[in-house]
Each structure stands twice: as structure tokens, then as C-alpha cells.
Amino acid sequence: MLELEERIRRDGTVKTGDVLKVDNFLNHQMDVELFQKMARQWKADFADAPINKILTIEASGIGIAAIVAAEFGVPAVFAKKSQSINLDGEVYTTKIRSFTHGRVYDVIVSKKFLGPEDHVLIIDDFMANGCAMEGLLEICHEAGATVEGIGIAIEKGFEPGGKKLREQGYRVDSLAIVESMDPETNEIVFRH
Ligand code: 5GP
Numbered sequence: 001m002l003e004l005e006e007r008i009r010r011d012g013t014v015k016t017g018d019v020l021k022v023d024n025f026l027n028h029q030m031d032v033e034l035f036q037k038m039a040r041q042w043k044a045d046f047a048d049a050p051i052n053k054i055l056t057i058e059a060s061g062i063g064i065a066a067i068v069a070a071e072f073g074v075p076a077v078f079a080k081k082s083q084s085i086n087l088d089g090e091v092y093t094t095k096i097r098s099f100t101h102g103r104v105y106d107v108i109v110s111k112k113f114l115g116p117e118d119h120v121l122i123i124d125d126f127m128a129n130g131c132a133m134e135g136l137l138e139i140c141h142e143a144g145a146t147v148e149g150i151g152i153a154i155e156k157g158f159e160p161g162g163k164k165l166r167e168q169g170y171r172v173d174s175l176a177i178v179e180s181m182d183p184e185t186n187e188i189v190f191r192h
Contacts, residue, residue: 001175005190014181030063039071042151045173049148051121065123077113081105092142096135099128116144127152130161157191
């Protein structure tokens, strides 16, 4: 998606440790009009899929997922990072290693909001190693839900997550794929 690439070039900052900072329009201040255009792109790309639920993970996926859910006319559910695992069996749980914080989080989704009747589009802001996606896929698997696809705003193509998930047969639709980025010059190269 050209407009997203241009915005990343204009406003993105390449940090050391392979982190791309896009606080100006995605991760802190949110350009909701841009989110709407992203949502329209995913809606067109997944027009053939019977999606009835959007799933993401807190915190930074929520803004995008909410706009995507409005575009599809379906609910959005976000997986919660939880300190205490609920032991009463009312939640699906998994563990996710955070790329940006290096910590492992317990993540939960209530059984009330995801089940075998669901056809899910998973949405997130970034994909790097694919840990967040693997956790969300595990939750969908536990729930017996069908994963119709994965929509990522920015995939870092030089990290292994996207390749791994595509090889597993998942339909991964990344709107911008960064091939390389240089923290010294701030040069960002995209894959097409
Ligand atoms: P993964 O689990 O694929 O390794 O990393 C994806 C998650 O880490 C995303 O949910 C995102 O919040 C965060 N993340 C990974 N790489 C970046 C990055 O370069 N910039 C920002 N802002 N977040 C990132």
C-alpha cells in the first residue's frame, strides 16, 4: 500500500535493535483516516472470506482492529495481557514474548467471545518474529475457530515471522513490508 509506505518513509524513525518507531501515526497518535484506508484494503483483499470476527492483541493492535471491524461490520476482540491466569476455565490462554519489551506475557481471551462458529481475521500493527501471531493462532486453535487470514500493517520482512506463517499456509496480508532499514541514515527499503 503505497500511501502507508510513503507515510512510514516520511514519519518513521529507525531505532537501533531493529525497531521502527511510528508513533506519529500508528502507535501513539493515530491517523484514523489512514486506518480507514488500510481497513478498506483488507476488506477488498479478503472479500471472498466469510469473516465474522476481528482478533488482535492489546495495546497497539486495538485502534487498527476497531476500524477494520467497522469496515467489515463485525465485532473486534482483543487478547488481554494478564498478570493472573484465570483458573476457572472461562478463558483461552497462551504465552507471548514481546518483541519490544523482551518479556513473556500471559495472554487471555474469554471463551464467551471466540468459538468454533468464528471465522477470524487477525490484525496487528507489526510483525517481526511472529510471536504475537503464533500466540493468537494458538488461541484460535484452542477455540476451534477458523483463521481466514492475518492482516499486518507493517511487516519487517528481514525478520522470520511472515515467511514462517506463509510456509504454514496462512494467508498473510501485510500492507507494507520493510526489506531493510538503517538506523544510521534512516533509509527504509520496501519489498514489492
Ligand atoms: P513479533 O511478535 O512478531 O516478534 O512482534 C510483533 C509485535 O511486537 C507487535 O505486536 C508490535 O507491537 C511489536 N513490534 C515488533 N517490531 C516492532 C517495531 O519495529 N516497531 C514497533 N513499534 N513495534 C514492534
